[in-house]
Amino acid sequence: MSTAAALLVLAGASLALVGSLGLLRMKTFYERVHPPTMGTTLGTGLVLIGSMLFFTMHESRPVLHEILIGVFMTLNTPVTYLLLVRAALHRDRAEGRDPLKSLN
């Protein structure tokens, strides 16, 4: 059972690694925003579920306070990335390079 919790943590860590590798491999900033969200949502979620499972077994009582981090990450990741992309769009337009021009 403890092994199951450890495997969940390993799966979450692997997702975080894949997200960070995507940060290196993508070409433009607007593509680069996407990969880290994998680590911040599903990766964090799996690690937190593993942590809840382990501490519930370890302390022989339901340990659920990790949900707090989960709710917090789910709420704040879209907010920060939306702010960041708006800032990047503003900076690109101020320099006369509009990445959305081809869509109009």
Add this chain to the structure above:
Amino acid sequence: MNAGLPGAILMLAQIVIALAMACALYRLLRGPRAQDRVLALDTLYVNAMLLVLTFGIREAASLYFEAALIIGVMGFVSTAALAKFLLRGEVIE
């Protein structure tokens, strides 16, 4: 302290998260523009939070949960402030 197979798997998970932090650090140092660096800093914060959580599971100590929560909150505030700075040129107007 976890020993045996779960401890080994958790140690592997810590190494994987350290590799992820190295990738984010490379983008933080290299990143062509400021927004790339801010994005890499946010990723680094999240990976550090996962590393602290994994360390807490390995040590079987629930104290590390609070540290992870603080790192998550600080990461949100710093990234939001930096994005606001990039957008306006100042943080508090």
